[in-house]
Amino acid sequence: MDALSRYEPIIEDFEGFLAACERPLPTTVRVNPLAVDPDRAVEALEAEDVAVQRRDWHEGVLEVDTGKPGNTWPYVHGWLHGQEEVSCVPPRVLDPEPGDVVWDSCAAPGGKTAQLAAEIDDEGLVVANDDNLGRLSALRGNCDRLGVTSAAVTNTDARRATFDAFPDVDAFDAALVDAPCTCEGTIRKNPDALEGAGKSASRNLGRLQADILERAVELTRESGEVVYSTCTFAPEENEAVVNEVLDRTECRLVEFDVGLDSSPGLTEWDGESYDDSLELARRYYPHQNDTGGFFAAKLEVGR
Amino acid sequence: MRDNVSREFDRLPATEADREVEGRPSREAVVDWWVDRFGVPEDTFAEYTFWEKGAGKVWALPFDPGTPVPVEALGLKILRTRQEHWKPTTVAAQRFGREATKNVVELEREQAETFLAGEEQDLDWDGDWGYLIAAHELAGGVEPIGVGLFTYGTLQSMVPKGRRREF
Numbered sequence: 519m520d521a522l523s524r525y526e527p528i529i530e531d532f533e534g535f536l537a538a539c540e541r542p543l544p545t546t547v548r549v550n551p552l553a554v555d556p557d558r559a560v561e562a563l564e565a566e567d568v569a570v571q572r573r574d575w576h577e578g579v580l581e582v583d584t585g586k587p588g589n590t591w592p593y594v595h596g597w598l599h600g601q602e603e604v605s606c607v608p609p610r611v612l613d614p615e616p617g618d619v620v621w622d623s624c625a626a627p628g629g630k631t632a633q634l635a636a637e638i639d640d641e642g643l644v645v646a647n648d649d650n651l652g653r654l655s656a657l658r659g660n661c662d663r664l665g666v667t668s669a670a671v672t673n674t675d676a677r678r679a680t681f682d683a684f685p686d687v688d689a690f691d692a693a694l695v696d697a698p699c700t701c702e703g704t705i706r707k708n709p710d711a712l713e714g715a716g717k718s719a720s721r722n723l724g725r726l727q728a729d730i731l732e733r734a735v736e737l738t739r740e741s742g743e744v745v746y747s748t749c750t751f752a753p754e755e756n757e758a759v760v761n762e763v764l765d766r767t768e769c770r771l772v773e774f775d776v777g778l779d780s781s782p783g784l785t786e787w788d789g790e791s792y793d794d795s796l797e798l799a800r801r802y803y804p805h806q807n808d809t810g811g812f813f814a815a816k817l818e819v820g821r
Numbered sequence: 822m823r824d825n826v827s828r829e830f831d832r833l834p835a836t837e838a839d840r841e842v843e844g845r846p847s848r849e850a851v852v853d854w855w856v857d858r859f860g861v862p863e864d865t866f867a868e869y870t871f872w873e874k875g876a877g878k879v880w881a882l883p884f885d886p887g888t889p890v891p892v893e894a895l896g897l898k899i900l901r902t903r904q905e906h907w908k909p910t911t912v913a914a915q916r917f918g919r920e921a922t923k924n925v926v927e928l929e930r931e932q933a934e935t936f937l938a939g940e941e942q943d944l945d946w947d948g949d950w951g952y953l954i955a956a957h958e959l960a961g962g963v964e965p966i967g968v969g970l971f972t973y974g975t976l977q978s979m980v981p982k983g984r985r986r987e988f
Contacts, residue, residue, distance in 0.1 A: 553915070562960035594937060594986060595964050596915055619884075641868065643884040658894050663984075665916035667869070668883050671894035686887040 521702065521712040525751055528784060529803060538805035543706040547587050548601040548629070549578035550664045551636050554592070556580070562592045575777030576610065579603050596664045601629040602707070604802050604809035608696055608747040609633040610776050611814050616641040618691040623676040623734055626653030628660035630696055635666040643687070647672040647679060677729040679737065689739035697727040699748035699755050703811025706804060717788075720754035727755055728762040735767040740820045744769065747814040751801070753787040756813040760799060761792040769817045771795040779806035783815065825873065830880065830895045832888040833871040845873055846902045854900070854907055859954060860922035872896070877903025881913075908952055911967040911980060918954040918965035925954045926969065926976070933957040936966060936978045939985040944976040952979075 519536060526532045549556040556577050560570050568590060569583035581603075584590070592598050609630050614620045616639040625631045625646035634644050646661065646669045648654055654673055661669045672683060676695075681687050700719055705711040727748070734744045746763075748755050760783075763769070771793075783799030785792050799815035822843045825831070833848045834840045840847060848871050855861050869881040872895050882896030899913035909918075918925065926946055928936055935942045936955050946953075948971075955969040955976070968979040978985075 558960045558962070565960060589986060589988065591959055591988075594966065594984070595959070596912070641883050643882070643886065654893055661894070662897065662912050665897065665912055667881055667897040667916070669894070670882070670886070670890070670892050670896070672892050683890055683892050684886045686885065 627656035720752035
């Protein structure tokens with residue numbers, strides 16, 4: 519937990535935060551609305567003696583009282599996807615419309631891709647990209663299992679992505695950059711998450727993250743929206759990245775609220791100050807909603 | 822006639838008359854097959870473009886991105902053609918089979934579990950032979966599980982190995 523001590527000045531109830539980081543995560547699933555409505559999924563789970571707790575902020579997020587939701591009929595039918603509660607936040611924040619062309623720049627293993635497809639009612643196109651060939655099979659497998667028809671899977675470096683594969687598309691309506699990160703916020707499910715974490719790792723990743731986010735802004739149409747998210751607490755990978763892209767491109771931060779408790783983004787850290795609008799970004803800490811940790815910022819493209 | 826290039830996604834021709842690639846099924850033939858075989862509504866695929874990648878594998882996408890498309894996956898793989906009996910995929914049976922009105926066999930609980938385990942079983946079915954959609958009752962509705970091949974009084978499960986379960 520030493521890697522987390524540098525966050526003491528920015529996290530309210532730091533003891534509560536550390537205690538939450540040491541507790542295991544509740545098992546949650548997201549109901550796939552392309553296949554079923556959440557009430558029926560709950561009924562089917564309860565018929566198999568799996569107790570279910572619903573969440574107020576998202577009708578499809580269920581806490582399930584089983585370690586193996588994959589061994590249930592609802593899962594077999596593609597009604598459920600094992601997805602951590604807080605990782606359901608970014609697609610909800612992006613909130614694309616049916617018919618939109620959406621970019622999921624770092625898409626594997628595909629839980630958020632399938633959620634984006636659900637957000638557009640599976641009408642339109644989700645370009646689901648990942649640069650890691652080894653992770654594409656999980657991405658394809660999850661989209662397939664969930665009956666997603668609107669996803670096209672690509673394998674490119676997001677920093678250099680183009681529309682070459684889609685000659686009729688000249689801009690995305692919306693883009694999600696759920697960036698590769700140090701994953702500190704996954705400490706509750708992955709005890710090794712803090713190995714290698716720290717300021718220097720975060721600064722290195724920050725360059726890659728800013729390049730991907732910059733590309734997403736460039737590829738998104740005027741007034742289109744881009745969500746940047748990570749599962750880490752490190753400001754070098756969060757506010758600093760967004761601040762950099764605010765400088766490099768024409769875009770601005772916009773406010774959002776998905777209905778979970780959160781803290782505002784930072785406007786200063788480690789001797790650096792960021793644009794005041796960074797307070798519109800949201801930080802989700804484990805002790806606020808009994809979830810993993812997450813960061814999300816929503817950008818609107820244009821002046 | 823061109824040969825099929827199996828590593829890229831190429832658009833299906835609208836009709837047989839538009840066919841430029843040897844052996845490629847037409848969009849019309851694919852839609853008719855679903856309607857004839859399973860009685861799905863005629864407009865089920867109205868918003869979809871159809872693509873072939875590999876030998877006879879047909880993919881459906883609710884978008885028109887131009888052609889051809891050099892990507893890893895394009896929509897959902899729904900059908901295997903270029904063989905005597907066209908075979909729907911498990912995921913297509915699940916995704917589009919809910920609206921099927923023909924060649925759907927509703928299994929009892931134990932039969933459904935046997936099917937999901939990937940085993941074959943005797944079945945009292947006086948309908949067509951060939952590929953059927955196997956379904957069962959779940960939480961107030963009939964839900965498709967996957968594709969079964971019915972011949973000589975036996976239902977053979979086509980559930981792929983990685984998706985089989987034993988409850």
